[in-house]
Amino acid sequence: MTAPRSPMSRALDLARAAATAGEVPVGAVIIDPATGEIIGEGANAPVMAHDPTAHAEIIALRSAASRLGNYRLTGLHLYVTLEPCAMCAGAISFARIGKVIYAASDPKGGAVLHGPRFFGQKTCHWRPEVEQDAANDVEAGDLLREFFRTRR
Numbered sequence: 001m002t003a004p005r006s007p008m009s010r011a012l013d014l015a016r017a018a019a020t021a022g023e024v025p026v027g028a029v030i031i032d033p034a035t036g037e038i039i040g041e042g043a044n045a046p047v048m049a050h051d052p053t054a055h056a057e058i059i060a061l062r063s064a065a066s067r068l069g070n071y072r073l074t075g076l077h078l079y080v081t082l083e084p085c086a087m088c089a090g091a092i093s094f095a096r097i098g099k100v101i102y103a104a105s106d107p108k109g110g111a112v113l114h115g116p117r118f119f120g121q122k123t124c125h126w127r128p129e130v131e132q133d134a135a136n137d138v139e140a141g142d143l144l145r146e147f148f149r150t151r152r
Contacts, residue, residue, distance in 0.1 A: 012027060021048060029079045040063030041060050098128055102130075
C-alpha cells in the first residue's frame with residue numbers, strides 16, 4: 001500500500017499541468033483538515049480562460065464553494081505552490097479559509113509575506129493562519145524559473 005500523496009504534491013502536479021498548457025505554473029488544493037479530503041483544486045488558467053482572475057487559488061476557491069454550496073470555507077486549508085497575490089489574498093480572506101500553506105515566496109507579486117502583506121492590514125476582516133512549506137519551496141520555485149527561462 002502506498003502512502004497518500006500530500007496536498008502540496010497534488011498542487012505541484014496541477015502547477016506542472018498549467019505549465020504544459022502554457023500557463024504560469026501555479027497549482028492550488030483546498031482540503032478539509034479533519035479528513036484530508038480534497039474539497040477543491042485549481043491550476044492557473046488566465047490565458048486559456050481569457051480571464052485575468054483565473055488564478056489557481058480563485059479556481060480552487062470556486063470549486064470548493066460550489067461543491068459545498070457555500071462561499072464561506074471556514075476552517076479549510078489552502079495549499080498553493082506560490083505565495084498568493086493581493087487579489088487571491090482578498091478572496092482567501094472573504095472565503096474565510098482557516099490556513100494557507102504556500103511553497104515558493106514571491107517577492108515581486110506576493111501579498112502575504114511581501115508587498116502589501118494583506119492579512120496584516122487593519123482593513124482585512126478575516127486572517128487565516130499562514131505557513132510556508134519550506135520542504136517544497138525549491139521545487140515550486142524551480143518550476144517557475146524554468147517556465148520563464150524558456151520564454152525569454
